[in-house]
Amino acid sequence: MTLPLLLLILLLFTGLLIFAANFSALETALFVLREKDLLHDDVLPRSEKSKKLLLNTSTTLQEAMLLGSISNLTLTATALYLILHPLTEAGFQPWISTLVILSASLIIVEILPRTCALRAPSTVARFTLPLLGISQRFFLPAIRPLLGFSRSIAARLTPPRSRPPNLLSTDELVTFIDMKEEQGSIDKQEAGLLHHVTNLHRLAAHDLMTPRVDLPLMTHDAEDQEAAATLESARHPFVAVYDRKQDGVSDLINIQQWKLKGRPQWRSVSQPPIFVPESIPLIRVWTDCLQSDPAAVAVIVDEFGSFQGLLTHKNVVNYILSKTAPTSDTQPNIQSIGANRYLINGQARLDEIEHELDVNFDEDDLDTIGGLATSLFGGPPKPGQQITYKGIEIKIKRTNRSRVQQVELQLPPAPDHR
Incomplete structure (x- = not known):
């Protein structure tokens, strides 16, 4: 066997060890966190994507277990190839090689990660979730059919009394509310109230x-x-x-x-x-x-x-209540003051502005327009200061100490499709 090929196999084996250890630790951490009160344990990571993965514990756990099983199978096949070919050719006894590799893999992939996850589940979850997010992007489309097949088999083998109730997701519930409003079963005000109740799940x-x-x-x-x-x-x-x-x-x-x-x-x-x-x-x-x-x-x-x-x-x-029955002196978060010009409350959420004005800030780590402005200026801005971000002119209108209370947005003109 050539040296480059041997180095490639060893590199693959090392990478598989890391992958398998990551998913082993994540599985244990998720199992522990499901039994604990997350409110009194600051486990949520800063990344929005990792936060969503952690909050959707059941799905994330299934994906982590499946990816971990695939990693372990691939790791076993690679270890067998190393034992039967390079190591045997180098004069090592197969049973000794098997014992050494199996012991090392057991410690690295199972014992150490799971012990760490049992002792510090929140820390382990924060460190292992990013690799799951990357793996989802590259591997999940290929294994999704297998994931669906395993879920269907589990559903058939689970007794009816033990099956969890079929609860609607937030998006399904929003669609259901819209459908009932269109059918006339509920009026616009009632639909608005229900929408804002469901939106509580998206807020921190x-x-x-x-x-x-x-x-x-x-x-x-x-x-x-x-x-x-x-x-x-x-x-x-x-x-x-x-x-x-x-x-x-x-x-x-x-x-x-x-x-x-x-x-x-x-x-x-x-x-x-x-x-x-x-x-x-x-x-x-x-x-x-x-x-x-x-x-x-x-x-x-x-x-x-x-x-x-x-x-x-x-x-x-x-x-x-303010979303459905605002008082007469309540100012909306977004006010139009001219062609593509808007006054925005500094505490208005970026996702609300994106939805209302059809813009895209693409900021996962910031929540409000005031926070975005403070980040863009590198500190608390002063009234009158302006900055352009992704073609949008942001002007500071009012502040209170270090807090941005109101900004003015000037959006770029809509493209002419004539």
């Missing part, structure tokens, strides 16, 4: 929170008179008590409860904060923290634990 905790810059803050060592003045003038239902030593929120004060109890010393009515990562799905925060208590509140933190804002029961309810 930070999408509806009240940002830190808009919240009343109070230091934990504030004098009673100063604290009372802060609580009395607060416009938000909650005041966050900030501890400089801990560099974070130590307590929360419900303003309504403080007033109803006769405005006592603030520590007697304070409540401990519930910390929630900003990337956690909104529907999960609603179900686990906010749904059962109208006075509930969650403290939103970033990946480094820094305070980002507050999310309340009222935030979620107002989001749903």
Whole structure:
């Protein structure tokens, strides 16, 4: 056997070891995460694609198991070829070669990855999901028929009582709502309400929170008179008590409860904060923290634990109701002010703007137009500053400290098809 061919086979064998170990670790991590409360374990990766894979655990687990099985089969065939040809030709006993390669493969592919996944499932999931995403792009179209066949066999072998209910996906539910609206079964307002309820599954905790810059803050060592003045003038239902030593929120004060109890010393009515990562799905925060208590509140933190804002029961309810029954003084997120010119609320989501204005920002790591503007300028912009991005002129209209409150978009003219 020539040296280049031997090197190629060894390179293939090494690559298969990495692939098989990756999918072995991912399988175990997904199994563990399915049994744990994701809300209290910051497992969601920053990449939108990886986040979607992790949230769709059942499908991702099936694909990881199938790709892992294929990797193991290919790895076994390659190992047999190495044992029977290059190693035997080099004078090694086949049974010794088999024992060494089998032991090494077992440790590298099974024992080490699965042990790591059991100890740190969230970290392992974040590191192994990108390779699954790449594998989907190249290999999934070829193995999709096999995946469908295995699912159909599993469905036939599963007893009827053990089968999960056939739930509609979010896209199927949206289509169903549109169909019912066209048939006249529900009116436009009811359809809008249902659409925004289903849209909750696409939002993260930070999408509806009240940002830190808009919240009343109070230091934990504030004098009673100063604290009372802060609580009395607060416009938000909650005041966050900030501890400089801990560099974070130590307590929360419900303003309504403080007033109803006769405005006592603030520590007697304070409540401990519930910390929630900003990337956690909104529907999960609603179900686990906010749904059962109208006075509930969650403290939103970033990946480094820094305070980002507050999310309340009222935030979620107002989001749903404001879309279908807006008050007279509510300004829409997108306002047309001329030919291809629009005033946009700084907190308007990029996907909403893309849908309404038929544009494409193609930004997976940013959610709002204000965040995009801040990223493009390399820091908090000032009113009047302009920048062009993908042919769209973005002009800053209003800011509040480091937060972009309103921008103006000038879209390029539509192409002339005459």
